[in-house]
Amino acid sequence: MGPAAIIDELAPTHRQIAARHVMPKDLPLFSGNSEEWPMFFSAFNTSTEACGYSNVENLGRLQQCLKGAALEAVRSRLLLPTSVPQVIHTLQMLYGRPEQIIYALLQKIRDVPAPKADNLCTIAAFGMAVQNFSEHLEAAGQVQHLSNPVLLQELVDKLPANLKLDWVAFKRQFAAVDLRVFGRYMANLVSAAAEVTLTLDPRGSKQKREEKLKGFVNAHAATSDATADEAPKVESPKAASQISCLVCGNPDHRVKDCDVFKKMDRDDRWQVVHNYYLCRICLGKHGRKPCRSSSRCEVLGCQMRHHPLLHGDSGSSSTNPSHPIPQRGGAGQRSDATEGVNAHNVQSSTLFRMLPVRLFNKGRCIETLAFIDEGSSVTLLEKGIADVLQVEGTEKRLCLTWTSNVSREEEGSRQVEVEISGISGGKRYPLKDVRTVESLALPAQTLCYKELAERFPHLRKLPVVDFESKAPGILIGAKNTHLTATQQIREGCVGEPVAAKTRLGWAIYGSMPNGTNVASCNLHICGCDVDRSLHELVKQYFTVENVGVSVNQSPESNDDKRARAILEQTTRRVENGFETGLLWRYDYVEFPNNYAMAVRRLRCLERRFNADSSLFDKVQRQIAQYQQKGYIHEATEEELAEADQRRLWYLPVGIVRNPKKPNKIRIVWDAAATVNGISLNSMLLKGPDLVQPLPDILCGFRERKIAVVGDIMEMFHQLKIRQADRYSQLFVWPGETGRPPKTFVIDVATFGSTSSPCSAQFVKNLNAAEQAEQYPRAAEAIVRRHYVDDYLHSFDSEEEACQVVEEVKLVHKRGGFTIRNWLSNSGAVLRQIGDTEARATKIVGEGGPEAERVLGMQWRATEDVFVFSSDTDLGAYGAL
Template identity: 45%
Template sequence: MVRLQRCLRGRALESVRSRLVFPAAVPQVIETLRMRYGRPELLINALLQKVRAMPAPRGDKLEALIEYGMVVQELCDHIEAANERAHLANPTLLQELVGKLPADQKLMWAGYKRGRAVVDFKTFSDYMTGVMQDASSVVLYESDPRKNTAREKSKVYVNSHKADETATKTTTQLKTSRCLHCEKEGHKLRECQAFRALSIDDRWRRVRALTLCQICLYGHGKRACRISSKCNVNGCQFKHHPLLHGKVTTPVTQLANINTHRPQDSGVLFRILPVTLYGKSGQVNTFAFLDEGSSLTLVEGGLVAQLGIAGDSQPLCLRWTGNTSRVEMNSKTVTITFSGLEPQRRYQLVNARTVQNLDLPMQSFDVERATKRFAHLRQLSIQSYHNARPAILIGLDNLKLAVPLKTREGDGSGPIAAKTRLGWCVYGRQGSQVNEGFSFHICGCNRDDELHEAVKQFFAVEESGVRQLGDCLSAEEQRAQEMLEKTTKRIGRHYETGLLWTEEEIELPDSYGMALQRHQCLQRRMDRNPALRENISRQIKEYVEKGYAHRATPAELENANPRKAWFLPLGAVTNPNKPGKVRLIWDAAAKASGVSLNSVLLKGPDQLTLLPAVLFRFRLYYIAVSADIEQMFHQLGIIQDDKNSLRFLWSDTTDGPVQIYLMDVATFGATCSPASAQYVKNVNAQEHIKQYPRAVEGILKSHYVDDYLDSFGTETQAVKVSAEVRLIHHNGGFHLRNWRSNSELGTRRTSGNRQQEP
């Protein structure tokens, strides 16, 4: 008992807390813990989640392949040890794990499995074992530096003898001054040149990999950081270290102002110069446009993709003169390494934004011709180029790269040569006349955009009342539709249908313990509130009398398919605004062993009429009529094979025996009930299309779930069609109630007594 009291934490402790005071209850405590946490499938599920959560290994990091292979091997070993071999043949799991491998490893896996009669998860585990062995033979696999740091820390603080004070101080200083990135002594992470040389994205990844605080760059675990300062780089108000500045933290549309003039001939030279961009996939030579009138650095997205540079998505609004605009929804924030004429000197463009196409001006420059005409351009390191179109625009956010360090000017109106950190560039007029050009701007949205969006949403709502929904169904919706057509049939004046299972063969875990625990909680609640017990007991009896539920017989329980047996926890919901009213619920979202009934049911095709369309038809004519279907879901029967999936527990008294009941009708909590009810309602209406076309149209187009809202031109038509609608629903087992109308005659005649119903 003492060992249990010391080791239990969290939910495990709460589940057995009441029994941890009696030593005689230890066997019951152990059994409860074994039931909730000791089953093999729970461990396998935890390992599955661990594999799924593990990041995809990169092809250039063999250590990641080794770690990935170890996790896969561990999962396979536990599946075999638990004798749960059915998991080994899971094709979805196998495809998911193979999908995480780099491209070259996928090709090797394809060759490995070729010719094998059986390819399952065990085959993949054997393949990853070979990959681990090969990678381990060529890689010096080192332990996590965080673990080394933890061991040093324990050595420092274990010995507190005064004689060891000097040694302790020395060890502490060494520990403090050791860099966690390069693992060298004498400097901290924030002073590490190797860390500073990384891109912003790589710095963030490294900090996360070492589980360091993004504010102070120290590993103080889950304790709150004592430093409350903000970044303050370029006015940044986020709480991260300045070395991490540049990471996009909010997916909002960025505001920027960019001005670029585009000539129609070569009379003007813009500040462009050749550059070389570097990425994971190699390097690319292009031209950069230096624009001091731009507040943002832009680069064409195709160039970034060619270099293999990744970044975070963030929308960008582009606007030109004449109020022409577009939105780059797929714009990314990237960091690019590049160089000018001297490849050994490399620089970084931080927070550059990608666009689909810059469409910057194309221009040419002939050095030989220019030096003959302008003497001040001679003896400069300038290159000629022809029809050069820049793919990158460097703005004020990277002004340091564009600022002129030296300039050379000639007489008159000739071009000017300026030396930047990227090399010499020539810009200005080449002749005496310049043709007119035009400019475009890239800027942030203003209030006009908000007005435009509001008007767009208004017309989108208006259009929803008249537009037609597409007939295209997804694979899951198509399967649900086929199941509805196959299992739905008329039984007398009612219909019955089956549950919409996600798979043909379903195997549900044992849910009795979960349902029993919820039943005991409900019993304690009813003990505190006798009126609640009386209300629920009365409703259960009414359910049995109406044929909505019945007590399961021993034959039904014995002959039921154990794979599809499921217990729904019974609950009660009260509304303070409706005193005395209690609604019974069957919680289909309750989980046992990580599985709920709703998780194995399909939602089904969306057959609801759009609410705006119903409301538009409702306001179309002068005479309005409304009603609703009484307990719509409970009028839909469930086929015999699926009733054992709708079990629930009930006993009239706290000490009485717990009885097993079966729901014979659709429940409010099941995710497939709305689609099944709508399908039955429409099928029943279609049977009367020839005899009552206007009433059928009202059922199909003026129904929103169980509410009927329609309008008519005359009272006579309202009374006639309403009676037909009530007749059609009556033939399908649905009862319309709560009739309302703005016409006294319509209200009186449509809400007549039940004996007048056909």
């Protein structure tokens, strides 16, 4: 195969522009399967040459189509358009070598079941595989492999006796016999089979349901046999197919577009799929015919082949692609539509007996994690994995019973057989009597062999494969003990992990000494936040009603404790201020590539600039000011290449105006923008609430005669973010005409980030605490009289006000903050503190002189009165 045709210097011709309207722009998905490389490479070359795609356009196409191992192999190069040729070269080197493709096709043809004389479908499947193999060898110029007598005899041996005799008669017509001749022979058989049968679907007719089979998990026997309930009666599939939408009956749309179906709970959607025998991939009704759709779920990066509507809400889907299908009716699960993903940081003291394996069926292969449990009487496989492998089997209802007689039923369970091997290859073993379940929902586990080997000498020099935050997709029970039986064992001291060799590889398991973090993050689906909005409303009600009432502070949640620990560990004093880290929700964070999304958002902003050139000038000046102040800097290619590629995240730029401050614009970075259901804010914690209650601030502001108001200049931007976290705060900005956008790094806390308010308050209070011994009154005022960046205080005398304000300014300055925009009802105080200029934002009161806006209220400082307009929320300030 020749080099990729990549066009970047020349503008597309008229013919190429016309071709763009005819040829699809999207490339076929490629995940690192050598068998798929020829089609992917051909599509890339053909479309690039025919449509004149540039490197910039090809970069976006590659970011969309590459998945799995292929994406990981070139992820670091999918940042700049100039790297596109290197990306294609790397992929071709890894997955497109002729010997790789031939080996993949050879394995596929060997895995095709032997044809049966009484089943024309199997003959057709075998014949098409032989044809594809021989034709590809010719197209790739590897004709020497066509004369392999060993392979030819291996394929002939698969034929039934009568077809072998026919082959002998057929080959006598040719002087030289090779795979091409055998391919012609099989082509004749396929053509004849097609003429005498209506369908060549090898899966056969639909199998009937059988009786419920009862199994026991974890060696807990049931006290009595459970009686299987009758399956729910549903409308005849044939009758149901007479209408377009099987849910609401509307002939104008199908199930996937039905609003009634979309509003259902996840469990109810699955029930509709089961009741009407719908395809879980396209939600259509095509019986046993293979689904033509090649799409995948893509929710939170899920690569399993089911429709996104069956994955649950984006916020409730598992981030682990090995078990994307939610459990129905399992213990501890809820059917609420507003579920969320809860992550618990655990310092586990136990390694479960897990090891990575490969599962095979019909030439398909998938890697997953196996949980070895001799206490289970059955082997369980997640249905999502079985669907990817296209495993067929008898459908039997299954009842699982475990501790305390807790049980659950799997009505759609199938009894299947697959082949299994270790992750490093080797011999394949049959797995018998495997039962499918909707979801195992077993805990995720991380195993870092290098760290374990350094700490425990008895574990060294073992062929152990690492895995990180991965949940098992298969549970191997007692009926397959021959695969998990211990052949060799390595033991250390009491309380240390054990390594055991099985036919599937080495597994490390057992108790861990204190201080070893086994699993950094366990994920599970939790519906405990269903009534959060109601709780928030009640909380707000009592907050207003209980102004002035002091109550004991409630215990911090686990998330708040984690956020506080991050703040305490990462915050440090640097030159002219403080530096801290982002409040990561998980120990391990990996973002999808969102560069293309950020560029699209930038193009939308540029259209807004084209309509209002003055807006662009204002924003450009502000960007330049941010560079001068050290808030942002332009990133170099070397800097981006050295950064942790898993944590690179581009924040779309937004421009907001305050209708009450029409001449002022503010640049914000959209930390809520998502790709595959993931955003920066979804990976950050909000942190504990360190802001003083607003009613307390306002009441204290009106306690005494002399009132003073000030605010901190650009408070969030005064807080520096540590180096390791800055590359999760990138943004793109227009470069020179005809050039790719520039990439900037935000070095400070941003507006829009969910963790910025908490981090800023923590640093403000920490700085005050460090100065409390020298300036006790100023430290107390900074902690108790600040609402975010606004400082509101009152005093008995002008002298006291001037003294405390000067100390507050000094303490803030030592923390890198500048407090300004002073306002007071005393002119003497204003003259003394050295801020006689008027505040920048003036609000005109109703029928009166100019008034200042103070935390949502209008205050005429010279008259010391408040002006309540018709839209003022009097309830919040009733105590005033």
